[in-house]
Amino acid sequence: MATEELTLYYFPGSYYSQRVLFYLKAxxxxxxxxxxNILLGETYEPWYMRMNPKGQVPVIKHRGGYLADSCAIMQYLEKEYDTPPKLLPAASTPQREExxxxxxxINSIKIEVITYGIISFPHLSQGGMLVGKFQRLMEWRAKSMGxxxxxxxxxxxxxxxxEDVYIQKEKDLSEFYAQFRDEATVxxxxxGAQNVLDELEETLGKRKEGECWLCGPDMTVADVNLAILIGRLDSAGVGYMFWKNGKRPNIEAYFHRLKKNDVYKSVCEFNPFLGIFLPLVKKKLPSILGISAVLAMGAVAIYFWKKGEFDLNTFVEKVQFWK
Incomplete structure (x- = not known):
C-alpha cells in the first residue's frame, strides 16, 4: 500500500484528467x-513544462517523481495501491487482457478531433452540433488554439x-490545430469512433444478467475510459450520433446506468463555467474582497453565461492581462 502523498495536476473539464479523477474516486x-487552468496556458509555464514537456494534464506526483498520460497513470496506481477495488483483473489472465x-x-478514438472538428464542420454532426454551455466553451477553445x-x-x-521543448510544443499545437480544421480528418x-462503438455494443450485448460492466460484473479501467468517452459525447450534445434513440441500445442502457453512478456524476456532470470562473477569481482577485464578493460576482457571471451573453473571450483576455 502506497502511503506517500499523491498529487494530481488536473483541469476538471479535461477529458484525460477526468479519467484519472474517475479512477481515483472509484x-x-x-x-x-x-x-x-489550461485555458490560460498555465500548463505551458516553465515549471510545469519541466514536469511534463508536452504541457498537458493530467500529471501525478508520487514518491518524488512525475508521471503523465492517463492510461499510464492508472496502470501505475494499480501497482502502487493494493486496496480494493482493483480495476484490473489479476496478471496473466484472459480477463486482464480483455x-x-x-x-x-477506446483510447484510440480521437475525441478532440471529433469535438473540435464538429465545431468547424457542423454538418458532420448529422443535423445538430455542440450545444449550450459546452458549445460556447469549445468554440472559444477552438478559436484560441492557434x-x-x-x-x-x-x-x-x-x-x-x-527552447527545444517549446519549439516542439509549437509544432504539436500547429499539427493538432490542422487536424480539426481538415474535414476529411474529422x-x-x-x-473510427463508430467502429469502436460497434464492437463495444456487441460485447455489451453478450453480457449476462448482473454483468453490467464492459468486461463482466466488475468495473475495470476499460469502463473508466468508456465512461469518460460517453460523458464527453453526451455533454457535447452529440450522443444521438452514437447511441441514443435506439441506435446502440446496449450502450444506451450502459449510459443510463452511468447516470446513476455517484462517481460519474461527480466527475462528468461538469459545469464548464464553474470549473473556470471560480478558481480563476479565487486566484486572481485580492483576498480583501472576501468570499461573499467572489460568490456574488460568480452568481452574476453564471446568470449571463446561462443566457449566452457572457463573453468568455473578453473575460479570459482580461485575466491574462492581470498575469
Whole structure:
C-alpha cells in the first residue's frame, strides 16, 4: 500500500484528467488536487513544462517523481495501491487482457478531433452540433488554439534551457490545430469512433444478467475510459450520433446506468463555467474582497453565461492581462 502523498495536476473539464479523477474516486484513493487552468496556458509555464514537456494534464506526483498520460497513470496506481477495488483483473489472465484491449481500443478514438472538428464542420454532426454551455466553451477553445505562440515565445525567452521543448510544443499545437480544421480528418475520426462503438455494443450485448460492466460484473479501467468517452459525447450534445434513440441500445442502457453512478456524476456532470470562473477569481482577485464578493460576482457571471451573453473571450483576455 502506497502511503506517500499523491498529487494530481488536473483541469476538471479535461477529458484525460477526468479519467484519472474517475479512477481515483472509484478506488477511494486519497490525493491532493492541483488545479491547472489550461485555458490560460498555465500548463505551458516553465515549471510545469519541466514536469511534463508536452504541457498537458493530467500529471501525478508520487514518491518524488512525475508521471503523465492517463492510461499510464492508472496502470501505475494499480501497482502502487493494493486496496480494493482493483480495476484490473489479476496478471496473466484472459480477463486482464480483455480489459486492457478494450481500454486501448477506446483510447484510440480521437475525441478532440471529433469535438473540435464538429465545431468547424457542423454538418458532420448529422443535423445538430455542440450545444449550450459546452458549445460556447469549445468554440472559444477552438478559436484560441492557434493563439498560444506569444505565451510560448515569452516562456522560451525566459527559459533558454527549454527552447527545444517549446519549439516542439509549437509544432504539436500547429499539427493538432490542422487536424480539426481538415474535414476529411474529422470524418475519419467519427467513422473510427463508430467502429469502436460497434464492437463495444456487441460485447455489451453478450453480457449476462448482473454483468453490467464492459468486461463482466466488475468495473475495470476499460469502463473508466468508456465512461469518460460517453460523458464527453453526451455533454457535447452529440450522443444521438452514437447511441441514443435506439441506435446502440446496449450502450444506451450502459449510459443510463452511468447516470446513476455517484462517481460519474461527480466527475462528468461538469459545469464548464464553474470549473473556470471560480478558481480563476479565487486566484486572481485580492483576498480583501472576501468570499461573499467572489460568490456574488460568480452568481452574476453564471446568470449571463446561462443566457449566452457572457463573453468568455473578453473575460479570459482580461485575466491574462492581470498575469
Amino acid at each position: 478506488r477511494s484513493i486519497p490525493f491532493k488536487g492541483r488545479y491547472m 480489459a486492457l484491449r478494450f481500454a486501448d481500443l 493563439q498560444y505562440t506569444p505565451f510560448l515565445e515569452r516562456y522560451k525567452a525566459k527559459s533558454p534551457d527549454l 470524418q475519419r475520426a467519427i467513422v
